[in-house]
Structure formats: C-alpha cells, structure tokens
Amino acid sequence: MISAALRRKDVFGKLAKHSESWTEGLGWMVSAAKRSSTSARGIPLVWNQTHSNVGKWVLGTGGMVVGMIHIGGLTRLTMSGLSMTTWSPLGSLPPITRDEWEKEFDRYKSYPEWQQRKSMTLGEFQYIYAWEYGHRMLGRTVGMVFVLPWIYFTARGKIPNGYQKNMAVLGLLGGTQGFVGWWMVKSGLGDDRRDNRNQIRVRPVRLTTHLTMAFSCYGALLWTGWDILRLPSYQKENITRLFSKIPRDQIASLLRQGRNLRRGAISVTGLTAATIVTGALVAGNDAGRAYNLWPKMTDDNWIAPEVWSFTADGNLNDRRGIWQLTTEDTATTQFNHRMLGQATGVTALGLMAFASGLAAKRTPVLTPQVSRGLVLMGTTATAQAILGIVTILNYVPISLAALHQMGSVVVFTSSLYVVHSLKFINHPALSKLMPASAAAAATATAVVTKSSATGAMRRTPVVAASASKRYITNVPYTAK
Numbered sequence: 001m002i003s004a005a006l007r008r009k010d011v012f013g014k015l016a017k018h019s020e021s022w023t024e025g026l027g028w029m030v031s032a033a034k035r036s037s038t039s040a041r042g043i044p045l046v047w048n049q050t051h052s053n054v055g056k057w058v059l060g061t062g063g064m065v066v067g068m069i070h071i072g073g074l075t076r077l078t079m080s081g082l083s084m085t086t087w088s089p090l091g092s093l094p095p096i097t098r099d100e101w102e103k104e105f106d107r108y109k110s111y112p113e114w115q116q117r118k119s120m121t122l123g124e125f126q127y128i129y130a131w132e133y134g135h136r137m138l139g140r141t142v143g144m145v146f147v148l149p150w151i152y153f154t155a156r157g158k159i160p161n162g163y164q165k166n167m168a169v170l171g172l173l174g175g176t177q178g179f180v181g182w183w184m185v186k187s188g189l190g191d192d193r194r195d196n197r198n199q200i201r202v203r204p205v206r207l208t209t210h211l212t213m214a215f216s217c218y219g220a221l222l223w224t225g226w227d228i229l230r231l232p233s234y235q236k237e238n239i240t241r242l243f244s245k246i247p248r249d250q251i252a253s254l255l256r257q258g259r260n261l262r263r264g265a266i267s268v269t270g271l272t273a274a275t276i277v278t279g280a281l282v283a284g285n286d287a288g289r290a291y292n293l294w295p296k297m298t299d300d301n302w303i304a305p306e307v308w309s310f311t312a313d314g315n316l317n318d319r320r321g322i323w324q325l326t327t328e329d330t331a332t333t334q335f336n337h338r339m340l341g342q343a344t345g346v347t348a349l350g351l352m353a354f355a356s357g358l359a360a361k362r363t364p365v366l367t368p369q370v371s372r373g374l375v376l377m378g379t380t381a382t383a384q385a386i387l388g389i390v391t392i393l394n395y396v397p398i399s400l401a402a403l404h405q406m407g408s409v410v411v412f413t414s415s416l417y418v419v420h421s422l423k424f425i426n427h428p429a430l431s432k433l434m435p436a437s438a439a440a441a442a443t444a445t446a447v448v449t450k451s452s453a454t455g456a457m458r459r460t461p462v463v464a465a466s467a468s469k470r471y472i473t474n475v476p477y478t479a480k
Contacts, residue, residue: 051160055229057149058170062221064142066409068135069214073405075135076283077398080128081202082113084136085189087182091140094133101126111189113200139181143174166224173217177210184210204284205327211280215273218409219416226420257358258365258425264351265418268377271344272412278337279408287330287337288396294389297335306331341388344411348381365425373418380410 075081085107095101105125108114150167153159159167187203201207282288291297297304306329310320325332355374358366366374384407391400 051158051228054153054158054160055225057153058221058228059225061142061146062218062225064138064145065214065218065221066406068138068142069211069218069409070402070406071131071135071138072211072214073283073402074398075131076207077401078128078131079199080131081185082111082132082188082200083108083125083128084132084185085111087136087185089178091137094129104129112191113188116200136181139178143178146171146174160228163224163228166220170217170220170224173213173220177213177217180206180210180213199286201284201286204281204333207284208277208280208327212277215276215409215412219412222413222416223420226417254363254365255425257363258422261351261355261358261365261370262419262422262425264347264354265373265377265415265422268344268348268351268381269412269415269419271340271347272381272408272415275337275340275344276408276412278333278340279405281327281333282337285328285330285333287334288392288401290330291334292392292395294393297331297338303335304331307335308332338388341385345381345385348378348411348415352378365422367421369421370418373414373421377411377414377418380407380414384408384411 095104101122105122108125114120150159150171154164154167184202184206187206188200291304293299296302297307308325309329309331310325320329326336327333352374355366355371384404387400387404387407391397391404394400
C-alpha cells in the first residue's frame with residue numbers, strides 16, 4: 001500500500017514537473033516571437049536588400065493566389081461555376097447590353113444545369129455570372145502580375161543566380177492552372193449530366209485537382225520568396241554564431257532535436273495538405289450537408305454505417321470500388337476529412353508541446369522565427385479544427401465554409417514556414433562544430449537529406465539567423 005502510494009506520488013510529481021517545464025517553455029516561445037516581431041520589418045525576419053524587390057514580388061504573387069483560392073471557393077459556394085460555358089486563354093469582355101446578356105443567358109439555357117434552374121431570372125443569372133467572370137479574370141491578372149515583373153527583373157539582371165528555373169516552374173504551374181480550371185468546368189457541361197437527379201456539379205476529382213494545384217503554386221511561391229529574402233543569412237558565420245556558447249559535446253544532441261522538430265513540422269504540413277485534398281472532395285460531393293453531428297456522425301454511431309461501404313444502399317448488385325468510395329461517396333469523404341482534420345490539430349499541438357520542452361532549456365534551435373511559426377501553427381491548427389466542427393454543426397453556411405477554407409491557407413502557411421525556418425539545421429558548417437565522430441554521422445545525414453529534398457543546399461537560406469546580433473537567440477543553453 002505504502003509502496004503503491006509512493007509510486008503514484010512519484011508519477012504525479014514527474015507530471016507536475018513536466019507540466020511546469022512545458023508551460024515555462026511555451027511562455028518563452030511566445031515571448032521570443034513577440035520580441036522578434038518588434039525588432040523586424042515584417043515576415044520573414046531577414047530582408048535581403050540586394051534582391052528584396054524580387055522576393056516581395058514573389059510573395060505578393062502568392063498573396064494574390066490566396067485571393068484566387070478565396071474567390072474560387074465563393075464561386076463554388078454560390079453555385080456560380082457553370083454560368084460561363086465558353087473559355088479562351090486571354091478572356092473577353094463580359095456582356096454589357098441587354099441583348100448581349102440575353103444571348104449569354106440563352107447559351108446557358110442550352111446546358112444541363114438549366115434543367116434544374118428553370119425558375120432563374122436574368123438578374124439571378126447575372127449574379128452567378130459575375131462570380132465566375134471575376135474568378136477567371138483574377139486568374140489572368142495574377143498571371144500578368146507574375147510574368148511582367150519576371151521579364152523586367154530578368155532584363156535588369158535582378159533574379160538571383162540559380163533561380164530562373166524556379167521562376168520557369170512557377171510560370172508553368174500558373175499557366176497550367178487555367179487549363180485545369182476549364183477541364184474542371186467542362187465536366188459539368190456535358191450532355192452526360194442531363195439525367196442527373198442531384199444538383200449538377202463539376203466532377204469532385206477535377207475540383208480537387210484544381211484546388212490542389214492552386215495550393216501547390218501558392219506553396220512554391222512562398223518557398224521561393226522566403227529563399228530569396230533570406231539569402232544573406234545563410235552564411236557560415238551567422239549559422240555558427242547560434243551555437244557559439246554551446247559545448248561541442250552537446251551540439252550533436254541539439255541538432256538531432258532540431259531535425260526531429262523539422263520532421264514533425266513536415267508531418268503537420270503533409271497532414272494539412274491531405275486535409276485540404278479531402279476537404280475539396282467533401283466540397284465536390286456537397287458532403288458537408290450530411291452527418292451534421294459531432295463527435296458522432298449519427299445519433300447512434302460514432303462512424304456512420306455507410307463509411308467504406310462497398311455496396312450502395314445495401315444493394316449487393318451495386319458494388320463500388322475503392323476509388324469511387326474515396327472520391328465520390330458522401331459518408332466516406334466526410335469521414336476521411338474529419339479524421340485528417342482532427343489528426344492535424346492533435347499533431348500540431350503535440351509538436352508545440354515537444355518544442356515547449358526544448359524551449360524550457362533555452363535551446364538555440366528555437367530561434368525567434370521558429371518560435372513564431374510554431375505558436376502560429378499550433379494555434380491556427382487548433383482553431384481550424386474547431387471551426388470545421390462549428391461549420392458542420394451549422395449545416396455549412398457560406399460564411400463559415402469560406403472562412404474554413406481560408407483557415408486551411410493559414411495552417412498550411414504557418415506549418416510550411418516552420419519547415420522553412422528550420423532549414424539551417426542541416427547546414428554543413430554545423431558539423432564542424434561537433435566532435436569528429438558526431439560530425440561524420442551528421443554529415444552523412446545531411447547528404448541524404450540534401451539528395452532527397454531539393455538538391456539546392458548551396459542556396460538554401462536560413463530563417464534563423466541574421467547578420468545583426470539582435471536577431472539571434474543568445475540565451476545560454478542549459479542541459480536538463
């Protein structure tokens with residue numbers, strides 16, 4: 001009895017000690033993020049004066065892509081996406097006169113969606129047409145905002161060495177997105193949709209492809225912009241200064257913790273991306289308007305019986321494959337999105353807890369930039385999960401659905417920012433600070449990481465340090 005009581009007391013004592021350590025570490029991370037924000041000119045912390053205009057242009061284009069994602073989501077939510085039945089790469093002026101509007105309305109009436117909207121007036125058609133037209137023209141504007149400055153900066157020799165390929169890939173992604181958008185719209189205009197009894201929508205897989213490409217383009221723009229703005233900080237003296245007060249025999253352990261932290265951030269980013277993909281499938285199937293309960297999916301079931309059911313409505317003669325279940329089944333797509341969204345929130349919080357434990361030791365791995373990103377990532381991932389629950393409980397109103405989509409952009413941005421902020425952890429200069437045996441092992445790990453990632457280690461910027469000492473965490477590391 002006494003022995004058991006002592007063991008319980010010991011366990012609770014350890015838990016209390018760890019809790020106190022995590023709380024202290026989290027407070028230090030938050031204060032570090034606040035300190036960095038008052039001493040820096042925005043995000044990211046390090047501004048490359050030589051190529052700052054190029055970096056700001058790339059990030060600004062990324063901001064416009066966010067606008068495209070938002071307007072695209074509203075276009076879908078207002079059921080406006082099939083109002084324009086023609087497409088050309090350069091676009092055209094909208095109808096202006098009454099006769100032009102009548103002609104465009106008559107063209108719309110010849111397509112399947114009109115069969116379900118025969119009560120629509122010309123004014124209502126003009127409303128949905130405006131959403132789709134605005135979305136398309138904003139896409140072309142984004143293209144111009146990217147291409148014209150690219151030509152200008154190239155002519156002036158302002159593009160950093162080695163980044164022309166990045167710009168070409170970004171331009172290709174953006175150009176391809178326009179064709180993918182029309183490919184998506186065409187799936188709702190074909191004669192094969194005339195017999196649909198449900199609301200005619202574009203094919204879920206094509207909608208998902210369109211949104212996934214938009215996020216891919218956005219992520220690539222962010223990564224490239226951050227790289228360019230932080231080029232000066234990726235220098236040996238700035239990297240090694242972070243660890244100048246750390247005993248050599250402790251550096252290997254610190255770098256290992258930093259790499260684990262970065263792997264965790266990569267996991268959160270991957271989970272966020274998967275949640276976005278499944279969210280697009282939910283939107284494409286209008287699956288958010290079913291199973292509007294939480295945490296259970298139905299009154300009696302935590303998991304709806306229809307989830308992963310290979311037979312439709314119990315009909316053994318109507319069997320569905322895994323692909324159809326994953327992409328077109330209402331119950332399955334919503335279940336997948338629920339689970340991934342909750343997993344993202346839990347993983348982000350777990351990573352914050354892990355980082356808080358490191359922060360309690362004042363580790364130099366947690367630079368102000370990393371701390372800022374982790375706090376933002378954990379907060380927004382949790383808020384996004386809660387917002388998703390509120391959205392489904394309220395039967396997916398347009399306002400909450402649009403806000404939920406924008407929330408995914410914020411979570412994706414913050415998690416990617418953490419991954420990028422920790423790129424310095426694989427800098428070759430750090431291996432020279434360690435004992436010979438540990439340095440050899442770290443170098444081998446860095447080589448593997450380099451070959452499996454971008455292969456562009458030589459121009460990878462650090463989010464952590466700057467030439468100015470005020471941006472560097474100088475609090476001594478205390479091993480515990």
